Amino acid sequence: MSFEFNEKNEDKFQELLTRYPKKDSLMLPSLWMIQYQEGWISPEAMQYLAKKLDKSPMDIYSVASFYTMFHLEPIAKYNIQVCKTLSCMLRGSEDIKKHIENKLNIKTGQSTKDMKFTITEVECLGSCGTAPCVCINEDYIQNTTPQMIDEILDGLK
Ligand code: FES
Structure with missing residues (x-):
């Protein structure tokens, strides 16, 4: 299973890039976009986001796992x-x-x-x-x- 932003989220990501001097600032909005797109934050999505933000997958995991509002496993409706x-x-x-x-x-x-x-x-x-x-x-x-x-x-x- 692989992950990539859909067109709408990619456009939003590119727009956010122009607003912040550091890519780090896109961590939380990107995690929200992933969760709204997929319903949860998969390991593949973390790897994808790590590449986009020039981070390690562990950096993404450490943030995603800190907040209970991010789901690291598929959840129900x-x-x-x-x-x-x-x-x-x-x-x-x-x-x-x-x-x-x-x-x-x-x-x-x-x-x-x-x-x-x-x-x-x-x-x-x-x-x-x-x-x-x-x-x-x-x-x-x-x-x-x-x-x-x-x-x-x-x-x-
Ligand atoms: S203790 Fe604050 S909402 Fe439950």
Whole structure:
């Protein structure tokens, strides 16, 4: 499997090159473009980006693996991100996570066989005042309860 930017992303990359004095600045926007294009950041895509930015594949990996929003494995259509940081933990995020695992019959870090749902555990989602917080793709669920999870997931099935 190989990777290269589609025409739209290549055009965007070339445009960004004119805006920044250092190619390093294109690291995060390029990773986003890869993820939007492919759904995840594959090893082949990291090698491709490393060549474009004059970096090593390990440089790309070290950045991509630092941020939980970048997926280093294929994920399902709906990525259910459960916050595991203090406020959410104190307000029951562990129980919410177990509820989701039981409902979907998978463990955190796994995807359902139909590739509809993936459960991931993430650090603070920046919504501590409404803990426990869960984020499905880019939509936040706040003051999350098992009943809310049931309604939302049933609606997505
Ligand atoms: S601790 Fe969960 S959103 Fe901040």
